[in-house]
Amino acid sequence: MSRITLEKVCKSYGAHGVLHDIDLDIEDGEFVVFVGPSGCGKSTLLRQIAGLDRPTSGDIRIDGKLVNSVPAADRGLAMVFQSYALYPHMSVRQNLAFGLENARMPRAEIDKRIAEAARMLEIGDYLGRRPGQLSGGQRQRVAIGRAIVRNPTAFLLDEPLSNLDAELRISMRAELSALHDRLKTTMIYVTHDQIEAMTLASRIVVLRKGRVEQVGTPLDLYNRPANRFVAGFIGAPSMNFVKGSVVEVGEAATSVSLMGTTVALPRPAAGAVAGQTVSVGLRPQHISLAGDGEAGVPVEVALVEALGSETVIHSRTATGERLQAVLAGQHALRTGENVRLSFAPDDLHLFDEGGLRLA
Amino acid sequence: MGNVLAFLTRRRGGDRWHWTDVVTWVWLIGGLLVMFGPAVWLVLSSFKTPAALAEFPPTLMPYVIEEVSVAGYDHPLPLYEVRQADGRTVVLAEVRRIGIIAQMVDPKAPGAIVKVNIADRAPVEKVSFATSNYTEPFVHFDFLRFLWNSVFVTVMATAVTLLINSMAAFALAKYKFRGQSLILIVIVGTLMVPLGVIMVPLYSMISALGLFNSLWGVIWPTVATPTGVFLLRQYMLTIPDELIDAARMDKASEWQIYWRIVLPLAAPALAVLAIFSVVWRWNDFLWPLIVLSQSQLYTLQVGLNVYAGQLNVQWHYILAMTVVTMIPVVLVFVFLQRFITRGIATSGLK
Numbered sequence: 031m032s033r034i035t036l037e038k039v040c041k042s043y044g045a046h047g048v049l050h051d052i053d054l055d056i057e058d059g060e061f062v063v064f065v066g067p068s069g070c071g072k073s074t075l076l077r078q079i080a081g082l083d084r085p086t087s088g089d090i091r092i093d094g095k096l097v098n099s100v101p102a103a104d105r106g107l108a109m110v111f112q113s114y115a116l117y118p119h120m121s122v123r124q125n126l127a128f129g130l131e132n133a134r135m136p137r138a139e140i141d142k143r144i145a146e147a148a149r150m151l152e153i154g155d156y157l158g159r160r161p162g163q164l165s166g167g168q169r170q171r172v173a174i175g176r177a178i179v180r181n182p183t184a185f186l187l188d189e190p191l192s193n194l195d196a197e198l199r200i201s202m203r204a205e206l207s208a209l210h211d212r213l214k215t216t217m218i219y220v221t222h223d224q225i226e227a228m229t230l231a232s233r234i235v236v237l238r239k240g241r242v243e244q245v246g247t248p249l250d251l252y253n254r255p256a257n258r259f260v261a262g263f264i265g266a267p268s269m270n271f272v273k274g275s276v277v278e279v280g281e282a283a284t285s286v287s288l289m290g291t292t293v294a295l296p297r298p299a300a301g302a303v304a305g306q307t308v309s310v311g312l313r314p315q316h317i318s319l320a321g322d323g324e325a326g327v328p329v330e331v332a333l334v335e336a337l338g339s340e341t342v343i344h345s346r347t348a349t350g351e352r353l354q355a356v357l358a359g360q361h362a363l364r365t366g367e368n369v370r371l372s373f374a375p376d377d378l379h380l381f382d383e384g385g386l387r388l389a
Numbered sequence: 390m391g392n393v394l395a396f397l398t399r400r401r402g403g404d405r406w407h408w409t410d411v412v413t414w415v416w417l418i419g420g421l422l423v424m425f426g427p428a429v430w431l432v433l434s435s436f437k438t439p440a441a442l443a444e445f446p447p448t449l450m451p452y453v454i455e456e457v458s459v460a461g462y463d464h465p466l467p468l469y470e471v472r473q474a475d476g477r478t479v480v481l482a483e484v485r486r487i488g489i490i491a492q493m494v495d496p497k498a499p500g501a502i503v504k505v506n507i508a509d510r511a512p513v514e515k516v517s518f519a520t521s522n523y524t525e526p527f528v529h530f531d532f533l534r535f536l537w538n539s540v541f542v543t544v545m546a547t548a549v550t551l552l553i554n555s556m557a558a559f560a561l562a563k564y565k566f567r568g569q570s571l572i573l574i575v576i577v578g579t580l581m582v583p584l585g586v587i588m589v590p591l592y593s594m595i596s597a598l599g600l601f602n603s604l605w606g607v608i609w610p611t612v613a614t615p616t617g618v619f620l621l622r623q624y625m626l627t628i629p630d631e632l633i634d635a636a637r638m639d640k641a642s643e644w645q646i647y648w649r650i651v652l653p654l655a656a657p658a659l660a661v662l663a664i665f666s667v668v669w670r671w672n673d674f675l676w677p678l679i680v681l682s683q684s685q686l687y688t689l690q691v692g693l694n695v696y697a698g699q700l701n702v703q704w705h706y707i708l709a710m711t712v713v714t715m716i717p718v719v720l721v722f723v724f725l726q727r728f729i730t731r732g733i734a735t736s737g738l739k
Contacts, residue, residue, distance in 0.1 A: 082634050103640035115635035119653040128649075129639030176639075 032093060032106070032183035032216045033058050034079060039088035041074055041240075048074050049240045052088070056184075056218065061210050063219045065227040066237035067263070072220045073188055075237070079218065080186050081105045092183070103132075108177035109186040112193065114169045116161035122172050123157040126179050133180075140179075147175040150209075167198045174209070184216035191226065203229060224264050228252070236260050258385035261311045267342065269379070270317075272351040274310040276302050276380075284389055286310060286380065289327045289347050293375040299389035302380070308388060311379035314342070317355035317371050326370030329353055334363050345371070435708035436518040442704050452514040457482055459499045469493065469510040471503075480513060481505070522709035530710075534685060535692035539671060539714075542607050542688055547666040549612040551659055557613075558621030558655075559647050563633060573622070580615045584675065595680060606680040607688070611670060617662045624658035625651060660728035668718050689714045 034056040041049040048071045056062050064072040077083040079090060081102030090097050097105055116125050123144060130140045148154040151171045161169055170190065177185055190206075191199045207230055210217055221227055227234050228248045236243040236251065236259070244256040248264075255261035262268045274288030276299070284299040285292055288310050302308070320326025329345035332352075341357045355371055363369065380388040401407040430449075434442065437451040456465035459482050466482035471493065473479060481493040481503060491510065493503045526532060561573050591610050600606030628651060636646045652659070674690040681687055684695075693710050696703040 077634075080634075080638065082637060102634075102637045107638070109635070109638045111631045111635060113629060113631050115629065115631040117632065117635075117650060119656075128636075128641070132640035132642075132645065176635075180639075 033091075034184060034216065034218070035089075035091040035094075036079070037089045037091070039075070039078060039085045039090060041071075041078060041083065042086050047240060049078070049085070052240075052242055054235065054242065054245070056216060059214050059216055061207075061217045061219065061230055061232045062235060063221060063227040063231035063233075064235045064237055065221055065224055065263070066243075068222055070237040071240040072222075072237050074240075076109075076186050076188055076218060076220050080107055080109050082109075106183040107186055108180045108182035108184075110173045110177050110188065110190045112189040114161070114173040114190075114193075116169060116172055116176070118161050121158050121160055122153065122164070122175075125161065125172060126157075126176050129176065129180050143179040143181070147178045150178065150212075151175050166194050167202065170194060170202060174206075178213075182215065184218060187217065187219045189220055189222070192221070192223075199226075206230065225266065228264070234264075236263060254387070255311075255379065256387050258309060258311070258381045261379055261381070261387075265313055265315075267314050267354050267356065269311045269313050270351075270353050271309050271311050271381075272347075272353070274308050274380075276304055276306045276308055278304055284380070286378070289349055289351060291325070291327065293378065295375050295378055295380065295389055297376075297389045299380055302382070302388045307383060309381040309383070309385070311381060312353075312373055312377060314354045314356040316377035317353065317357075317373050319357060319361070320370040320372035324370075324372055326372040327353075328368060328370050331363055331365055331367045331369060333365060334361075336360060345369075431708060432712055435522055435705070435712045436520070437522075437705060437708075438519045439703075439705050441519075442708075450516050451518055453517040453519075454512045455515050457496050459494060459496050461499050466494075466496075468496075468513040469505075470513055471505050471510045473509075481510075519705065522705045523713070526706050526710055530692070530695070530706075531684070532689075532692075532710075532713075535687050535689045538604060538686060539688040539690070542604055542673075542677070543667055543670040545604075546608045546611055546670045547663055549608065550614060550617055550666045551663060553612060554614060554617035554662065555621050555652060555655065555659065556647065557618045558625055559651050561618070562622045562625035562628075563630070563651070573619075576615050576618050578615075588676075588679070592679060600680070602681060602683055602686060604681075604686060607673070607677045610676065611673070614666070616665070620662055621655060621658050624655050628654050657728055660725060664721055664725050664728065667721050671714070671718055 034054075036052050036054040039049055039052040040047065052075060064075060066072050074083065078085045081097070081100060081104075084098065092105060092107075116122075117128065120128065126144045126147060127140050130143065144157070145154075148157060151174060153168065153171050153175055156164060156168065161172065164172065170193075173190065187206075191202055194202060203226060206219075210230075219226075219230060231248055233245060234248055234251055235245050238259055244251060244260045246254075246256075251260055251264045255264060258271065262271070272288050274286045277285040277287050277292055279299055279302050281298055283294045283296050284302060285294040286308065287293075327347055329347050331343055331345050333344040335342040335344075338360070340359065341361045341363070343355050343357065343361075343363060345353050345355065347353060353371065382388050400410045433449060433451060438453060441448070441451055441453065454467040454469075456467050458465050462484065466484060468480055468482055469491075470478050471481050479495070482496050484492045484494055484502065486492070486507065489507050491505050491507050493505050493510075494501065495503070557576070561569060561576075595601055595606045595610065598606075600609065632650060632654075633646055636650050641649065672690065673688070674694075677688045677691045678694070681691060684692075689710070693707060693714070696706045696710070
């Protein structure tokens with residue numbers, strides 16, 4: 031059992047605030063991913079939970095027990111560092127055993143746990159080697175192994191895949207996911223890569239400038255981003271934003287004018303008033319080429335990226351807005367060509383001038 | 390072999406000599422002479438007899454005058470080449486010298502004394518190594534006792550130096566606390582205080598602690614070195630903090646972090662400091678001379694001092710024993726040289 035609760039956690043270094051009033055409730059067995067641009071405080075937050083740093087104010091509870099003043103080693107957590115932080119002068123076996131020896135565990139039990147972790151992570155063949163003699167992926171496994179043997183109540187992973195090449199990262203991602211399914215232990219994972227966050231998380235915490243922007247399942251965040259930042263951060267390529275204004279707010283629909291046309295969202299926009307300037311978000315994947323006779327926004331193609339399975343086009347509207355579109359399949363489009371793009375009104379997101387979601 | 394030759398004769402100018410090639414060779418050969426000259430001179434001179442040492446102009450190699458036993462004389466007589474009036478040269482043995490006239494005999498016909506002006510003769514010399522310079526001190530000089538004292542002081546002082554300097558360096562490199570940089574500046578600042586300034590207070594402290602005439606009295610004042618703290622701190626700064634965080638997550642106490650993580654990883658810098666410390670302590674002269682007044686406690690360097698009397702300096706013994714005391718230091722450098730260069734390179738210290 032490990033339920034981690036943060037209440038109004040703040041951290042500042044001198045006058046410089048890094049974390050502001052973080053409230054978070056992490057359930058037992060969850061795979062929570064902290065995601066955000068670099069410098070948003072996600073690693074700092076992880077260090078507070080680990081106990082490597084003390085919050086300036088606020089409470090951290092593990093299973094309801096206040097752990098603010100409990101040292102890192104006694105919180106029952108294990109951490110995997112970005113640089114792996116394997117002890118370079120010790121063999122893999124010694125690396126795995128170090129924490130257990132410090133806990134004065136009997137030799138037989140240590141050997142048993144190492145053997146089990148080695149089998150699970152397939153690192154049995156190089157237990158006698160030093161970290162310097164291992165490849166990046168192998169080091170990564172050892173670092174995870176060092177966390178596993180401690181049998182922690184929760185795993186904390188600080189950008190564990192960022193030092194691997196792209197191919198290895200994808201396979202390790204799948205392995206981590208499988209590991210979580212098998213161990214069913216709480217995992218808190220920090221990354222700046224939103225694709226990692228989307229693929230791994232049972233819940234994502236989006237952070238920006240030391241504040242939580244939104245907490246939710248990956249699809250929640252994708253489908254109903256709470257603000258413009260989350261909308262732009264989640265999803266690749268990122269969401270298009272165009273200027274628009276509210277024409278009419280109804281009970282079941284909201285009509286908005288944008289890019290020279292007026293569309294009706296089949297949803298009410300709470301708090302919106304007619305004439306209000308809004309930012310309208312539209313994912314590139316939700317845009318398609320307008321068929322003959324179909325309504326569409328005329329644009330001029332500025333760049334075509336043919337990826338084979340899909341075609342990404344960068345375009346400019348008559349009103350000067352930039353639109354990126356991801357079209358399925360291959361299209362014979364040229365730079366400078368004029369085409370018409372269409373989208374479903376249901377796929378639009380409305381944000382007010384402060385960036386908060388209206389509909 | 391071919392590679393070595395190709396490397397040595399490689400020139401910037403290709404087939405021809407560029408002026409930088411000439412400058413490089415002159416510079417390197419000059420440097421070799423400046424660095425090695427005194428050492429070679431010392432070793433060669435340590436094999437000279439007192440007479441050869443006093444000779445002017447000095448010779449590079451240790452020469453002695455060849456001697457021969459002549460019937461009718463108790464001791465062997467020195468041989469000289471004598472230029473005779475008719476221009477021929479003969480080899481004669483000198484019996485005695487009176488003023489500028491030497492009385493000489495022909496070793497083959499020892500009956501007749503020949504009188505020769507000393508300007509007309511030259512000694513017959515041969516190279517001979519006076520190994521007695523080395524063997525005699527071992528007999529009437531308590532070399533083994535002095536050696537033991539020196540080894541004890543060097544080993545103990547180095548061990549304690551490594552321990553306490555690395556502890557200070559660990560704290561200064563890996564803990565954040567108020568006044569951290571001030572403490573570092575003060576420690577490094579003590580480099581500016583020469584031994585002469587603190588000698589008297591140091592002496593009264595050692596004396597008050599009852600360490601006068603004790604080898605520990607030589608050891609304790611030398612173990613805290615600003616150079617060592619600085620060198621180790623600079624090196625420890627390169628050990629990633631994440632390793633220490635990882636050790637903390639692994640339930641390691643602060644002592645274990647120091648002893649099992651930081652110390653093994655700082656081994657190259659520790660090796661450098663160990664070498665420096667060995668050389669410093671081995672060569673120490675002034676402080677042991679002050680603290681130790683009983684001859685059974687003398688270190689080698691102090692012990693050597695017995696050959697330098699007020700009126701008479703026995704250079705041949707001093708030179709020979711100096712060579713002997715140099716051997717450990719030279720060995721340390723020969724075998725640990727790669728640690729020195731690597732440690733200095735990585736700690737950014739010269």
